[in-house]
Amino acid sequence: MNERTLAVDVYSDVICPWCYVGKRRLEQALKTWDGVPVNIRWRPFQLNPTMLRNGMDRRQYLDAKFGGPAAAQVIYDQVSTAGAEEGIHFAFGRIARTPNTFAAHRLIWLAGHHGKQDEMVEILFRRYFVEGGDIGSIETLSLAAAQAGLDQAATETLGEGRGSCRSSFGHSKCSVFRVQWSQRAFRSATARAVTGCLQAECSGLVRGKGRCVMAVQVYGCNHVVIEVTDAKKAARFYQDVFGLKMLRGGEGAVWCKLGEHQFMAIFEVEKLQPDRTKHFGLMVRDAKQIQEVRKKLTKKYKLKLRPNFRCDFQDPWGNRIQVGDLSDESLVWVLPYQEIQKAGLTFVSNQRTVRKR
Numbered sequence: 180m181n182e183r184t185l186a187v188d189v190y191s192d193v194i195c196p197w198c199y200v201g202k203r204r205l206e207q208a209l210k211t212w213d214g215v216p217v218n219i220r221w222r223p224f225q226l227n228p229t230m231l232r233n234g235m236d237r238r239q240y241l242d243a244k245f246g247g248p249a250a251a252q253v254i255y256d257q258v259s260t261a262g263a264e265e266g267i268h269f270a271f272g273r274i275a276r277t278p279n280t281f282a283a284h285r286l287i288w289l290a291g292h293h294g295k296q297d298e299m300v301e302i303l304f305r306r307y308f309v310e311g312g313d314i315g316s317i318e319t320l321s322l323a324a325a326q327a328g329l330d331q332a333a334t335e336t337l338g339e340g341r342g343s344c345r346s347s348f349g350h351s352k353c354s355v356f357r358v359q360w361s362q363r364a365f366r367s368a369t370a371r372a373v374t375g376c377l378q379a380e381c382s383g384l385v386r387g388k389g390r391c392v393m394a395v396q397v398y399g400c401n402h403v404v405i406e407v408t409d410a411k412k413a414a415r416f417y418q419d420v421f422g423l424k425m426l427r428g429g430e431g432a433v434w435c436k437l438g439e440h441q442f443m444a445i446f447e448v449e450k451l452q453p454d455r456t457k458h459f460g461l462m463v464r465d466a467k468q469i470q471e472v473r474k475k476l477t478k479k480y481k482l483k484l485r486p487n488f489r490c491d492f493q494d495p496w497g498n499r500i501q502v503g504d505l506s507d508e509s510l511v512w513v514l515p516y517q518e519i520q521k522a523g524l525t526f527v528s529n530q531r532t533v534r535k536r
Contacts, residue, residue, distance in 0.1 A: 183215045190224045193283050193303040193314060196258045196269060202304065203265035221291070221300050223284035227277070234278040234315045250487040269308050278307075278315025286320050286334060295327045302326055401441060403459045406448045407496040413445050416495065420475050421461065437461070453497025460501045469504050 189205070191198040209217055238248065245251040259269045283303055290299035302323045306312035312319050321334045407413040410432035417423045423435040426442065433445040463469060469490050476482045476492055485491035490502035 185215055185217045187217060187219045188222050189219060190222045191300075192224050192226045192280055193287075193300065194278065194280055194307055195226055196255075196262070196308060199267055199304045199308055200258070200261050200265055202300065203267060207265075219297055221287050221296050223288065225280055225284070227279070230277070230279040232279055234276045234313065237274050237277055240277040246488045267308070270311055271308075273309075273311025274307065275311065276313050276315070278313055280315065282317065282320055283314050286324060289334075290324075290327060290329060293329060295329065299323065299327050299329075402444060403437075404444045404446060405494075405496070405498040406446050406451060407494075407498075408447065408449070408451060410445050410447045413494070413496065416480070417443075417445075420472060420480075421463075451497050453493060454499035456499075458491075458499035458501055460503055463502060463504050465504050469502055472502055 187205070189202075191201070205219070241248050241251045245254070255269070255271050259271075262269045287296055287299050287303070290296045303314050306319065306323060307314045314320065314323070317334060321331045324334045325331050405413075414425055414433045414435070417435060418425065423437070423443070426434045426436055432447045435443050435445070437443050463472065466489075473484060473490050476490075477484065480495065482492050482495070485493075488501055491499070493499045
């Protein structure tokens, strides 16, 4: 009755390619684990919580999210390389629709009650990323259920929003590994969280002195640095285009605030080296603000915008910057930010925008 176990809660979406890679890396980490038995529990998370019930055309989705297939391919190439290293052969070209994954998560929840949760997650990942199946359709989910040995009839009500699965949604991070020691007689003794798709040796399942030792965890980017020939002129430029607040102190000739605990330092140099592929991204509120930025850059400052992204430019000193907004599904990643919570931003159902509460 006092047998110790290690529970690993994985908050993941079955249309997240990095989550598929993360699953493989977690499996590799477990092969070297020589501690107590590990119990993996797959928890629901949706990359696109406002996705239409029947999903949407993949091309339209890529246009809205990345600005088109060409921009998406850059990211897919990175994922494909990582996947190949783990034995996953992504076939992004086969995917015709981006689905709503609510019903898929209900099926994973159901499979958990039959001891087949991990098997079901693997089946859904493969059907979507390797076979290009529409895992938002009940027909596809029914076939997946049968493959895992579940009753196909049980899948008929998966999309109706009834049952315990709905109450589990809402975690703010994708591919979160929550590692928890537990005993049958107690709830938990200790808990840790590891975010992101980590290599097996960095997954947090590191054995040391009879206990679980967590790897270093990065919480975000603290600051970026740009180089200019005229710091005062650069400060006026960034204040004008983005409304950035200049701060006192800090490194560089000018120091400006980007967000909570984030800033940009501006250094003066005699010789510039313009960026080519190197760049960083800024995030504004919505598509309307992106249009304001684009207009000011092109009309007032006569700067050219790069293709394949909504707002990709080089400032007058050659620093390359991309500008995104909160109207895409990446909103779920920024919900924990204090400024988002203070602003009271929420999703608007079936629209690619946000609004204030």
